Amino acid sequence: MWGIVLKPVKVGICGLGTVGSGTFNILRHNAEEITRRVGRSIVVEQIGARQVNPTCDTTDIDMTSDIFDVANNPEIDIVIELIGGTTVARELVLTAVENGKHVVTANKALIAEHGNEIFAKAQEKGVMVAFEAAVAGGIPIIKTLREGLSSNKIEWLAGIINGTGNFIMTEMSEKGRAFADVLKEAQELGYAEADPTFDVEGIDAAHKLTILASIAYGIPLQFEKTYTEGISRITAQDVAFARELGYSIKHLGIARRTKAGVELRVHPTLISQKALLANVNGVMNAVMVKGDAVGPTLTYGAGAGAMPTGSSVVADIIDVARTLTADPTNRVPHLAFQPEQLSDLDVLAMEDVECGFFLNMMVQDRAGVLANITQILSNNGISIESVIQREGSDLVPLVVMTHDVKERNMNAAIAAIEALPDVAGTVQRIRVENLA
Numbered sequence: 001m002w003g004i005v006l007k008p009v010k011v012g013i014c015g016l017g018t019v020g021s022g023t024f025n026i027l028r029h030n031a032e033e034i035t036r037r038v039g040r041s042i043v044v045e046q047i048g049a050r051q052v053n054p055t056c057d058t059t060d061i062d063m064t065s066d067i068f069d070v071a072n073n074p075e076i077d078i079v080i081e082l083i084g085g086t087t088v089a090r091e092l093v094l095t096a097v098e099n100g101k102h103v104v105t106a107n108k109a110l111i112a113e114h115g116n117e118i119f120a121k122a123q124e125k126g127v128m129v130a131f132e133a134a135v136a137g138g139i140p141i142i143k144t145l146r147e148g149l150s151s152n153k154i155e156w157l158a159g160i161i162n163g164t165g166n167f168i169m170t171e172m173s174e175k176g177r178a179f180a181d182v183l184k185e186a187q188e189l190g191y192a193e194a195d196p197t198f199d200v201e202g203i204d205a206a207h208k209l210t211i212l213a214s215i216a217y218g219i220p221l222q223f224e225k226t227y228t229e230g231i232s233r234i235t236a237q238d239v240a241f242a243r244e245l246g247y248s249i250k251h252l253g254i255a256r257r258t259k260a261g262v263e264l265r266v267h268p269t270l271i272s273q274k275a276l277l278a279n280v281n282g283v284m285n286a287v288m289v290k291g292d293a294v295g296p297t298l299t300y301g302a303g304a305g306a307m308p309t310g311s312s313v314v315a316d317i318i319d320v321a322r323t324l325t326a327d328p329t330n331r332v333p334h335l336a337f338q339p340e341q342l343s344d345l346d347v348l349a350m351e352d353v354e355c356g357f358f359l360n361m362m363v364q365d366r367a368g369v370l371a372n373i374t375q376i377l378s379n380n381g382i383s384i385e386s387v388i389q390r391e392g393s394d395l396v397p398l399v400v401m402t403h404d405v406k407e408r409n410m411n412a413a414i415a416a417i418e419a420l421p422d423v424a425g426t427v428q429r430i431r432v433e434n435l436a
Helices: 018-029 031-038 067-071 088-098 108-125 141-148 163-175 179-188 203-217 236-244 306-322 369-379 407-418
Strands: 009-014 042-048 062-064 078-081 102-105 154-160 247-257 262-272 284-291 295-302 354-364 384-389 395-402 423-432
Touching: 009 018, 009 067, 009 306, 018 031, 018 042, 018 306, 031 042, 031 306, 042 067, 042 306, 062 067, 067 088, 078 088, 078 306, 088 102, 088 108, 102 108, 102 306, 108 203, 141 154, 141 203, 141 284, 141 295, 154 203, 163 179, 163 236, 163 247, 163 284, 203 247, 203 262, 236 247, 236 354, 236 395, 236 423, 354 369, 354 407, 369 384, 369 395, 369 407, 395 423, 407 423
Parallel strands: 009 042, 009 078, 042 062, 078 102, 262 423
Antiparallel strands: 154 247, 154 284, 247 262, 284 295, 354 395, 354 423, 384 395
């Protein structure tokens, strides 16, 4: 029995960009180590890409410009989807699954928006779809949630899961810079795209949070119900006042189980400067998970890049290769819970979420203004934790920190405050979280 040599696992890579090249090079450079771990070799049989990547030596690889050649190649066991997007990628993955091939992907938008359909088809065909690299690059947070913390009831998770947004908030916090100035530098450094909307408006993070929450709570993927707010309205003044109050502003994805349902939200958030996540800076990612048995945990590392993300892709390839001959019913479920056991827990509307608030507004420097604002907050059941009031000759900033209250109440209060004649413009609202 010990003399049996298993045939190589043949993989096909679709897309040879940043992540594709990292995946290919790791498979090549660490081939011996990978073989020792799997018990057989993993061979790149074919690559589907529009052009050759100069960082990859593909001289002995079957190259095709048609990625569907890979999905339809009878020699290939595992199709690796690294082309991005949700249209062609969806068709590619479903084609591979229909052909009985396992799939590894780094495509967070594809999983968040079409994962329910893809997983159902994969279960029908008895194949695996692995997606560790779809969230937080090289950080094994999906494996941590799905396997390492599987004995826990997850109470909440909060993560810095977009490196571009974290780089911008770090620069604004540490150097007092303006958002537009830091965004321009992020684009010059290659951290942000020419169109940075997905990163700075929270869409990228919302895709990732959707995936994490589904695994944490055993609910279907529901990207359309994830509240999403970006960081483009955050000012240097907001950052300075937050620091004065002992807080940092981070762009967080937060999921929390409550008696009423599950919170799914991405938005700028004030957290204590002493909190672990407050000290995750630059382009790094980190996810805190609070389990009822283990307590709070922190997973930290590089959230993007060729090699870190490629590391997660190859880890998935190894996992799939190890279980190719396993009974499909004994594999780890895609969303951690058995498909027929997924919960119908409601996803809360944002107006039903309860948290603290930081309010920053410009007001006339005259007697009675603060009293009027305080009265409005009180009328809406909102208690004040602290106030910063500046003096001046005309308009001055006023900052109010509140205790926890439902968003619905705060919406009504802000509308009333903005209607006051002594309040100029809009009230800047940033949510506050205690990640104890």
